Amino acid sequence: MHQKFSHRAQVLKSSAIREILKVTEQPDIISFAGGLPAPDAFPLTEIKTATDTVLQSKDIYGALQYGPTEGYAPLRQWIADYLSARDQTAVKPAQVLIVTGSQQALDLIGKMLIDSDDKVLVETPTYLGALQAFNQYAPEYIAIESDSEGLKPETISDDVAAEAKFLYTIPNFQNPTGRRLTESRRQTLVAKAKHNHLILVEDDPYGDLDYQGHRLPCLYSLAPENTIYLGSFSKILTPGLRLGFIVASEQFIGKLVQLKQAADLHTPSLTQYIAYQVLSKNNFLTHHIPKIREIYAKRCQYMLDSLKRYMPRQVHWNQPEGGMFIWVELPENINATELLSDAISQKVAFVPGETFYAHAEKTNCFRLAFVTVPEEKIERGIKILAEMINHRIHHLQEKTVMM
Ligand SMILES: Cc1ncc(COP(=O)(O)O)c(C=O)c1O
Structure with missing residues (x-):
């Protein structure tokens, strides 16, 4: 039946990335995608x-x-x-x-x-x-x-x-x-x-x-x-x-x-x-907030250490002083949305950066959320991502040489 949606409802689009990220709810995925707070910090x-x-x-x-x-x-x-x-x-x-x-x-x-x-x-x-x-x-x-x-x-x-x-x-x-x-x-x-x-x-x-x-x-x-x-x-x-x-x-x-x-x-x-x-x-809150900060600071440091250990030198990220997210910037010609499709097949997920731009102006960046992921999985997930990115960088370099 033809639905008489309002113009406002008609223009709403389900984001392609949201669809991909539904997969990340599977238990065997290492997901750096969801921006959820850590349940072990719930009072x-x-x-x-x-x-x-x-x-x-x-x-x-x-x-x-x-x-x-x-x-x-x-x-x-x-x-x-x-x-x-x-x-x-x-x-x-x-x-x-x-x-x-x-x-x-x-x-x-x-x-x-x-x-x-x-x-x-x-x-x-x-x-x-x-x-x-x-x-x-x-x-x-x-x-x-x-x-x-x-x-x-x-x-x-x-x-x-x-x-x-x-x-x-x-x-x-x-x-x-x-x-x-x-x-x-x-x-x-x-x-x-x-x-x-x-x-x-x-x-x-x-x-x-x-x-x-x-x-x-x-x-x-x-x-x-x-x-x-x-x-x-x-x-x-x-x-x-x-x-x-x-x-x-x-x-x-x-x-x-x-x-x-x-x-x-x-x-x-x-x-x-x-x-x-x-x-x-x-x-x-004066007792509780310091506990959350401690848990989050530890997981953040763990992720920063893993990034440092595994990521190729062409990849950059920030050192947050608080919160739940790290922002990663790839070389210009690597598209993070394409990278996500491959990453999911290797059971790792993140949110590609372009969804966060009002005009989708940047495609070579992504968000990592670290607070809900256990430490051993943080290291494993970052290692897998780093290998994939490394592979793409080499592939692009080979292409440039051949041209
Ligand atoms: C920047 C920002 N604003 C608002 C919200 C929504 O939070 P709430 O759970 O209070 O609705 C979020 C949730 O992640 C957020 O990151």
């Missing part, structure tokens, strides 16, 4: 105890009932207090909206700000899930040049900044590159945003995962008037709770509340109550 005992507490307390009816769209008041208060202390900035609970994962925040922000053909500034590369969320509202993306220190704010002209609806950025341990925006670039970006009334959408799910515990100021703390800040509990508690939050001016929050009401009324009450129980006990 199982605390979540179990908190769930029992909620279910046995008089709060049970609140936890099982419809709740306010803005979110569970004690959790909003907790978030406001946490951010005010962590970032030395004043956040009021009225500026906090709890969302069903920060992915929902991206969709709501797209709905709130983008009319078709509006200009949206993005990093190169950027988070695929943000492109998917914004694509529904048909913006025109302007790709901002980026390097190992993050986006280059000096390349954004005042005209472009003034005309754009917003700039979307992940300043800390970016997905997909693992890069962190330097402090001086943060200052330059914020000055540009203030000067041109540019809205900054700061997506920060990895900010707490700096291995050395050395935070850089968030854009929100530098320019609260210009910034919509997105936080997530997926990487510091568990993603299954589906809890994230938006911090912004009350004017933005009011509009986002209206949009969220239409989308899902509110984020599940039960998970908000459970998260609040966990977070509010004995400064939970």
Whole structure:
């Protein structure tokens, strides 16, 4: 039957890479593809105890009932207090909206700000899930040049900044590159945003995962008037709770509340109550976050060591200071999407870089996620990839000589 899909639904495409990556769920594949947090860092005992507490307390009816769209008041208060202390900035609970994962925040922000053909500034590369969320509202993306220190704010002209609806950025341990925006670039970006009334959408799910515990100021703390800040509990508690939050001016929050009401009324009450129980006990995050950092830093180092040991000298990668990803750059003429098809036949997977570009402008790079892979598999997987890349480099060199 002919389906009467809306234009918006018709233009959605299932990515070819997603199809390939379905294979990576097979147990015998060494997958560096999924950007999942490590289950061994989940606070199982605390979540179990908190769930029992909620279910046995008089709060049970609140936890099982419809709740306010803005979110569970004690959790909003907790978030406001946490951010005010962590970032030395004043956040009021009225500026906090709890969302069903920060992915929902991206969709709501797209709905709130983008009319078709509006200009949206993005990093190169950027988070695929943000492109998917914004694509529904048909913006025109302007790709901002980026390097190992993050986006280059000096390349954004005042005209472009003034005309754009917003700039979307992940300043800390970016997905997909693992890069962190330097402090001086943060200052330059914020000055540009203030000067041109540019809205900054700061997506920060990895900010707490700096291995050395050395935070850089968030854009929100530098320019609260210009910034919509997105936080997530997926990487510091568990993603299954589906809890994230938006911090912004009350004017933005009011509009986002209206949009969220239409989308899902509110984020599940039960998970908000459970998260609040966990977070509010004995400064939970001050003990828990260092444990996650330790696990992630160790696996990151293991992968860096394996890359160093096996990769040919023509291959380059970054040394992340936090987060879950390493970005690998191949010689120009090696296509990472083609490499993936071969890698899968040898039971190794990664995400090719071109999916993370608004205009698919680069094909010789890929993302490695290391936190869910046991150490012996990290080494084996990298060795297999390195052999394949080496083979391609030699093949290309032979071709050049023959020509
Ligand atoms: C940069 C970025 N933003 C948002 C999300 C979505 O996270 P959440 O689980 O909070 O919806 C992710 C998930 O991986 C991400 O990497």
